[in-house]
Amino acid sequence: MKTYALFPGCSLEKIAQSYMSSALETTSRVGITLKELEDWNCCGATAYFHVDELLAYTLSARNLAMAEKDGLDVVAPCAACFKNMYFTSKYLKADPDLAEHINYALEQDGLQFAGTSAVRHLLEVFAEDVDPQALQAAITNPLKGLRVVPYYGCQVVRPRKDHENVEQPQFFESLLTAIGATPVDFPEKTRCCGGSLVITSRQAALNLVRDLLQSAVDREAAVIATACPMCQVNLECYQQQVNQEFGTHLSVPVMYFTQIIGLAMGVTPKRLGIGLELVSTTPIAAFAEGLAESAK
Amino acid sequence: MASKPTFSEEISNLLYAAHGNPIQTCVQCGTCAGTCPVAPFMDQTPRRLIGLIQADMKAEVLASNTYWFCASCYHCTVRCPKGIDIAGLMYALKRYSMWKGTYREGLVGPVFSETFVKTILAGGRSYEPVLAPSYMFSFGLREFLQEAQTATGLMLKGRLPILPPRIKRLEGFKRVVDRVIPRGGAS
Numbered sequence: 001m002k003t004y005a006l007f008p009g010c011s012l013e014k015i016a017q018s019y020m021s022s023a024l025e026t027t028s029r030v031g032i033t034l035k036e037l038e039d040w041n042c043c044g045a046t047a048y049f050h051v052d053e054l055l056a057y058t059l060s061a062r063n064l065a066m067a068e069k070d071g072l073d074v075v076a077p078c079a080a081c082f083k084n085m086y087f088t089s090k091y092l093k094a095d096p097d098l099a100e101h102i103n104y105a106l107e108q109d110g111l112q113f114a115g116t117s118a119v120r121h122l123l124e125v126f127a128e129d130v131d132p133q134a135l136q137a138a139i140t141n142p143l144k145g146l147r148v149v150p151y152y153g154c155q156v157v158r159p160r161k162d163h164e165n166v167e168q169p170q171f172f173e174s175l176l177t178a179i180g181a182t183p184v185d186f187p188e189k190t191r192c193c194g195g196s197l198v199i200t201s202r203q204a205a206l207n208l209v210r211d212l213l214q215s216a217v218d219r220e221a222a223v224i225a226t227a228c229p230m231c232q233v234n235l236e237c238y239q240q241q242v243n244q245e246f247g248t249h250l251s252v253p254v255m256y257f258t259q260i261i262g263l264a265m266g267v268t269p270k271r272l273g274i275g276l277e278l279v280s281t282t283p284i285a286a287f288a289e290g291l292a293e294s295a296k
Numbered sequence: 297m298a299s300k301p302t303f304s305e306e307i308s309n310l311l312y313a314a315h316g317n318p319i320q321t322c323v324q325c326g327t328c329a330g331t332c333p334v335a336p337f338m339d340q341t342p343r344r345l346i347g348l349i350q351a352d353m354k355a356e357v358l359a360s361n362t363y364w365f366c367a368s369c370y371h372c373t374v375r376c377p378k379g380i381d382i383a384g385l386m387y388a389l390k391r392y393s394m395w396k397g398t399y400r401e402g403l404v405g406p407v408f409s410e411t412f413v414k415t416i417l418a419g420g421r422s423y424e425p426v427l428a429p430s431y432m433f434s435f436g437l438r439e440f441l442q443e444a445q446t447a448t449g450l451m452l453k454g455r456l457p458i459l460p461p462r463i464k465r466l467e468g469f470k471r472v473v474d475r476v477i478p479r480g481g482a483s
Contacts, residue, residue, distance in 0.1 A: 010421050010422035010423075010461070013421075013457065014454075014456060015424070015450065015455045015456065017454075017455065039463050039464045039465050040463070041416070041421060041469055042420065042421045042422050044416065045412065045422070046368045047408065048412070048413055048416070049387050049390075050387065050390040050394065050406070050409040051391065051394060051409055051410065052391070052413075052477065053387075053391070055413075055477055058472060058473070058476045059416070062469070062472060101476070105473075105476045106472055107475075108468060108471035108475055109465060109468035109469060109472050110468070111472075154367075154368070154370060155368075158371065158373070158374050159370045159373055159374060159381075160373075167374075190371070191333055191371075192333050192334075192367050192369035192371065194334075194367055195367040195369070196367070196408070197334065197365065197367045199404065199408060199427075199431050200405040200408050201334070202435075203337065204334050205367075207336075207337075237446055237449070237450060238446065240442075240446065240449075241442045241443075244442055276453045276454070276455060277453075278449045278453070
């Protein structure tokens with residue numbers, strides 16, 4: 001049993017609510033409690049760093065300081081929130097002057113950053129922190145034959161944190177194998193989805209999204225698994241715009257990895273937020289249901 | 297008489313705060329340009345942009361759209377054989393161009409970033425509907441209709457917020473912000 005402070009981030013409140021519900025459903029089945037960080041504020045996304053770096057670090061430091069107060073490690077399901085919090089913690093610990101300046105500000109909210117809480121991404125939690133036996137025990141419906149793209153995206157694996165393999169990470173594939181699915185060999189697995197360019201440089205972003213979706217089709221993937229709300233929204237919600245823009249007929253389901261794990265745990269699709277997509281994920285839920293039926 | 301720093305030194309000092317090696321160590325190998333997924337849409341590749349900075353060609357650098365097209369994917373940063381934090385450099389150039397007000401007209405990025413920051417300072421959290429006007433007006437009719445269609449789809453699925461979220465200790469949050477960046481009467 002381990003309890004983490006959950007930093008949902010702005011996306012998980014609405015646009016990525018299915019990531020939230022599936023994260024809670026699946027972690028609770030492997031002995032992990034996610035306790036939402038009280039009164040958390042936005043991590044600053046990328047926009048804050050465009051304007052002011054110091055303020056961006058301060059925003060993340062406030063959240064980290066609140067997790068420290070509870071004595072909990074932090075888990076962020078969003079890749080951008082994770083990156084911001086991870087590196088804020090790292091830089092503040094390495095630079096006492098910066099930490100002092102930010103702590104002087106945090107004083108105003110009765111908070112202090114000491115750097116005692118570790119920052120984890122939810123994908124790392126499943127791949128590295130969860131007891132493999134507990135995971136195996138919770139998998140009641142292994143997704144045999146389901147071809148899943150392990151789409152890491154950018155900020156789960158980059159920038160480099162230590163000496164880990166940033167070119168060919170394997171932990172997502174291992175996790176998919178552990179739930180009985182077939183990870184698709186996907187050369188673009190760490191290639192960018194465009195992030196906020198979908199708003200600021202639309203044409204560039206739609207091109208990136210099209211290339212990723214087309215590659216998934218070429219490799220006969222049934223579904224793309226993501227570990228970031230930005231990736232999910234770009235690949236899924238903008239799929240129709242890609243089709244309109246390029247005259248393609250793409251229809252690739254894009255799901256949060258926790259939704260796919262949830263199906264392998266036999267959780268009902270509704271509790272995993274399945275059905276809130278603009279590109280239907282019914283075939284994937286039906287596939288999982290079919291497996292469960294034939295196992296009876 | 298004190299000498300004025302060159303543009304190259306000025307930018308390098310901005311970057312120095314951003315954890316990588318100075319851009320002067322760049323050997324123009326082009327790994328960044330070959331890696332960057334957005335390079336075909338930039339008017340200067342990352343390699344050329346660094347070359348322009350090294351040559352103190354300030355006007356060309358400030359006229360470039362390159363850094364505002366950077367999606368912060370850090371692929372160049374992890375691959376640079378000289379250990380330059382190129383994505384960090386793009387951030388530094390964004391801040392420089394916003395600070396000096398020199399960014400190219402017609403770019404959505406600076407306006408969007410500014411609106412985003414204001415939204416967070418007002419309520420502590422992000423709220424999509426307030427952000428929309430910062431970019432919707434830059435769209436042509438076709439893009440506008442496509443975007444409206446996507447937004448409607450998300451609305452019908454209950455994936456867009458109706459009311460702006462507010463954190464509870466907003467006053468404390470604002471006092472924290474005021475201590476790092478005094479905002480006068482703005483708060």
